[in-house]
Structure formats: C-alpha cells, structure tokens
Amino acid sequence: MSPTSRYATLSRAELATLVPELLLIGQLIDRSGMAWCISSFGREEMVRIAIEEWAGASPLYTKRMQKALDFEGVDVVTIFKGLQLDIGAPPQFMDFRYVVHDRWHGEFSLAHCGALLDVEPMGEEYVRGMCHDIEDPTFDATALATNRRARVRPIHRPPRTPPDRHPHCAWTVIIDESHPEVDFIPAMEVVAESRAYGCELDPIDTDDPDEAGMADYSGPLLSDVDFGAFSRSALVRIADEVCLQMHLLVLSFGLAVRSRTKGDAALENSIRTKQLIGIAGVAAERIHRALKLPGGPVGALRTLELHPLLNPAAYVYADVAADIVQVRRSPAFADGSWISLVSPSSDLPLQAIVAAVDPRLRAEAVGTESDWTVRVIETDTAARELPEVAVCKVSAGASWVFQDRKSLPLTVV
Template identity: 70%
Template sequence: MPSRYAALSRAELATLVPELLLIGQLIDRSGMAWCISAFGREEMAQIAIEEWAGASPLYTRRMQEALGYAAAPGEGDVVTIFKGLQLDIGAPPQFMDFRYTVHDRWHGEFELAHCGALMDVEPMGPDYVRSMCHDIEDPTFDATAVATNPRAQVRPVHRPPRTPADRTPHCAWTVRIDPAHPPVEGIPALAVNARSRAATLALDPIDPAGPDEDGQADYAGPLVDDVDFAAFSHSALVRIADEVCLQMHLLNLSFLLALRARTGDDETQFRTVATRQLTGIAGVASERIRRALDLPADAAGALQVLRLHPLLNPAAYVEASFEDGTVTVGPSPAHEDGAWLAFVGPAALQPLQAAVRGVDPHLDVEVTGEDRSWTAAILTRDEPAPDADEVAVTRISTGATFEFEPRRSLPLVVL
C-alpha cells in the first residue's frame, strides 16, 4: 500500500522526519509517569529497560537495511552503530545532541552536548537521574548494539548526576568492538516482538531513480556529524518516515509486553496505563506536526494531521482513509499486534480526542462502528476542552516545545 507520506513534498518531509524522531522520544515522557504512579520508580526503570531492549535491535536493523548501510550479522562497526543512533527515536537530533568521534572501525566515542531527557529528569532529583543514566542506559546501549555487533560495548567516561551541577557535555561514552568481548544476548521480549507484524512488515523499497535523482537514496556513504534530511531523496524520506513510525509501534509493543508482565490478569489496569500513554503522546504529536508543517488550526487541519500521525501510520500497518472530515479505519495488522490502534474505537475516544485537540481545543470526535472497523467524524464545539491530564503530563517535557535549528552537515573522518 502506498505510503501516506508520499503526498508530501521533499521539503515537507525533511521537516517532518526529525519531528517524528522527537515524537518517538516523548513516548516515554507520556508512559513512564503512569508507570511510576502504578508501580514505583524502580519498577518503572525496569519497564523502560525491557521496553527499549525489546524493540531497538529490531528497528535498528530495519533502518540499516532500508538505507543500505547494514553489515553482515556480527560484522558491523562503530560507524554502523553511530548511523543507527542518528536515525533512532532514542536519540532524536539536537534534542539528544550526540557528538561522535571515530578512531577506527572498532573504536569510537560519543558525548551528548545536550541531553533533553536529562533536562526533563534533573528537576525530579538524583535518584531519577541515576535510574535513567545508570540503571536504564547501561543495558539498553548494549542491547541496541545487538543489531550491529553483539560484541560491542558502550561504556561511560562520565555521566550524570552532574558534578559540578552545570557540567557539559552532559555525558561521554566509549564504544569498543572486540572479538574477546562476551556477546550480548537479546532479552526474551525481543524474540516475542520479533514475531509481530510490525517487525516483519514489508515496506516499499527506496527508488534510486525517483523524481529527486540528486537526493541521497541511502546512507551508505560517510558518517556525517549532523544528518541533513534535506539531502535525502523524496523516496528515501518517505521510507524513513514510515520506518520511524514503525520504531514507535515496536517500542510501544515492547512497552505493552513489560506492562502486561506487571499487571497480569488485571485488564483494567493494563488498559488504563496503556491508554494514558497513548493519549499523552497523541496530543503532543499532533501539536508538533501541525506547528512544524504550518497546517491550519481547524477541522481540515486536524484531518491532515491525523493522516500524518504515527498512531495511523505507516499505511501498510494501519488501514485507514481520510475524506470529508472523517477518518475511517478497518481491520489492520496493528490490530493483530494489539498495537496503539487496539486502544482506539467507539468505546475509547480519549486518544483521538487528544489528537484533534492538539490542533485546536474546540475540536472533538464522534466515533461510530465496531472495535476494529470505525469512522471518526471531526466536530467543532463552541467551548474549548481543557487539557487532558495525560497531555499535560507529557507537555512537561522540554521536548514538547523544542525547536530545531539549521545546521551544516560535515563528514566525520577517522582520526
């Protein structure tokens, strides 16, 4: 099925792709607050570890193969790892401002000149900082490397809590690949997630002879310090956008596996936390998409936003049509996975309401149909709706209002 992003211009896609990467990062700002409330800080940290370790190896490999920089299993180098991080919702550009150094194929370093995640967590105190920068980062950095080379080790040079309190860069790490290192193995949830429709979804390959022949059709060339998305071809940007949405779905599926392990047979608690996570990110995602593309803040603009929203993309994963002020959804691979779409329908309006109200608070939806086949009509109310608590919690993140800046992209060379 053709991508819904194909209707955008190359310039619009170059603007939207980093927005999608940042939206993916904010999923945790939406979900983890409710995990803390339900299970406590320590269990929240363990959920986050399982969430990222059960998803990032899958989507990292997908992006490598899509953009032509994948190595044979077990033969990937630090350049491959760094390219993957640049296209990872765990490291959106500028908000997570990674700076890379390559010594040779097997040795490199990176530092974060700015860590938006740290800016969000520092006000919560040193225990939360340690949970993120120690407990969560240690296993998940190595887990991400599984897709490239299981004998890669990512180790800290320094990291928060910051001493002194204004220390920059915020953290620094080494990356070493050595045949003598014990191989990292995926967690059990990784094998479960690998069987999902999202993990195995076939998307249209990048067309190297498309309408923008001068644009890059891959990332097989040198590693650059800042990815210039405008340098990619239209076809490449469409595929990247679809892959980034799949990253979000895979991360959410992994989150749901970790959540189910804690809630057991308590379906009410499971669905409550899952729906709150979706509602928060749905609203903030709409805000950012509308603002980035300068879409109208009305019902017509909301329909355009929903057409581009990660909840309803990629088109091969979510069966949907958009016309005459309505969104119609049919049975989809996303339903089979129990993904976000399974938490939206005639009896579950909150995520869609948050999504349209992220465009304008006067908007609402009326949903008719069944759980897996429904139509949502976008309505305009006389009075604005108050912020949903879930959206307000997510908006506490500095990422909700973060603004990207123009940067030059320079190739990195081996020192």
C-alpha cells in the same frame, strides 16, 4: 503490494521537516507513559519496565533502518549511523557528538541531553535510574543489532559534578573479539514475531531521474544528518520506518507492563491508553505546527492522517477523505498496537489529537471496535487540556525548536 505511504503526499521539504519531528515524538513516548508506571508500580519497577521496553525493541528497529538505508555493517560507524536514526536519540534534543578512531573504536558525548534535563529536577535517584540503570543495558542492546561484541561504556555521566558539567555525558564504543557476545533478550524474540517487525514497506526508488538527493546512508558518517539531502522517496521510507520504531517500542512496553499487572487487563489497558492519549496530543501539536497545516476540521483530519497513530499505511489501514477517516482492521489491530486502544467507546486519543489543532474541535467516532469512522466538528466551547497530555508536556521536548545545522562528514581521528 503494500498501500502507498500516507507520507508520499508530502513534498521533499515537508518530509525533511517532519522526520526529525517524528524522531522526537518517539522519544517522548516514555515521557507520556512512565509517569503512569510510577504511580502503579513505583520508581524501581518503572526503571525495569524502561529497560525491558527499549532492549526488546531497539535492536529490531535498528536492523530494519540499516537494511532500508543500506548501511548494514559490523563496525562503530554502523552503530553511530543507527543512533542518528533512532527514536531514542532524536537530533539536537539528544545532541550526540561522535568521534571515530577506527572501525572498532569510537566515542560519543551528549552536548545536550533533553532527557537528563527532564529528570534532574526530580532528584538524584531518577538521574541514576536513567543514566546508570537504564543506559547500561539498553546501549549494549542497541549495539547488538550491529555487533554482539560491541561494548558501550561511560567516560563520565550524571549526576553531574559540577552541576553544570558539559558535555552532559561521554561514552566509549569498543568492538573487540575478546568481548563475550551480548545475550539476546527474551522480549526481543517476542516482539520480533509481531506484524510490525515483519511489515513490508515500499522500497526506496533509486531509478527515478526526478528523485534528487541521497537514496541511502551508505556514504560517510555525518556529524548531523541533513534530512533535506535525502531524496523524497528515501524520506518517505524513513518516516514510515520511524513510525514502526514507535509501534515496536509500544509493543515492547506492553509486554513489560503486562508482566506486572498480574492478569489485571483493566490496569494494563489503562496504563497503555494513558500513554497513548498523552503522546497523541503532543505529537499532533508538533506535527500541525511544524508543517503549518490549516486549522479547523480540515487541518485536524490532515494532522490525524499524518499522525503515528495511523502510520505507516502498510501497518494501519485507514481510508482518508476530505471530511472523514475510516479505520479498518489491520495488522496493527492484530498486534494490539496503539490503534487497538481506540474506538468509538475509547475516543480520548482522538480528542487529544483534534484538540491540539483547536480546543474547540471534537472528534465524532462511530462503528465497531475495529472498524470505525471519525469526523471532526466545530463547537463553541474550548475543551480543557487532558491531564495525560499535560503530563507529557512536562518534558521540554514537547516545546523543543529545531535549529538549522551544517552536515559535515566525520573522518577517522
């Protein structure tokens, strides 16, 4: 039986706050990693890495979420529901608006695209790289999880003309039997062999009379997902699934980087570790603030316990006590996921996490490469922000503030 989710310690309201945070954190992984790919391989190779990374992971984690929340299907509505629960499309920061014409025809637009606003200051080459070169193959790859005859095609997209054009982009989604099937992606087959993809999580409890709220997403497509409307058990499962999305993306990213380092393991490890350090700090800051966790060592250890680095519990084994976290060898180590990059001799991701709570805190890790413990101590000196964290914070997503919204069912136009 899989370990109890670490998110099961949270209330329903806390989980409803945390889930959109986790979705946004997943999107920011690239803001942390791609800068180091540019510096090592150049802009064009960075674009190719991003394509391979998302195409190799998104069809897999999309299928997992469909099964978990009981909305498997072959139509446009299924595709749109999947996007609403995808780290590539976090709510509000990537503000998808959906229109359904019928089961096989739909449209979406982005009223706000945080990713676009991040890259527009970098120039038109970067905008085209993201909105043309990356989006074309990766949107089709995402739809592949639902129907291999789905096609996602632009109505308009950046570079924006005029420069303040809204919505930022608009796309059609058409499923037609005359469309040739989208090819499977070689990297996806490799990632599908991972323990992350095969990880078994506790099922959503649908029998507990005290479990108020939706246990799945089998009902109508909603304009905005109201996470507070889900049951506590469903939210625990969603949070764990979103963390697995991150691990699958990271594994796919590792494959893409490895193919370009030409056997230079040190370079590969450096890029992957810098990516982790950056997102570790930003994620910790957002989780700590969103859940209003306490300060000091207690708050830092609680933040670490809820951090994607250590979740889900069925994938990353760790024993959490009041003053210590003990990490053990787990499926995540075997996959070479994030936790395999952390050890007593490689502790900067841990330092980034505790410093996000209070820069005067330090993490003290002792043990072996795959079995170690960490304590948090207070010092009199504030640590300087790590450069990898500063790079990730270039994205407006690092400081994004979610707004309350009404969730309305979308009907066929």
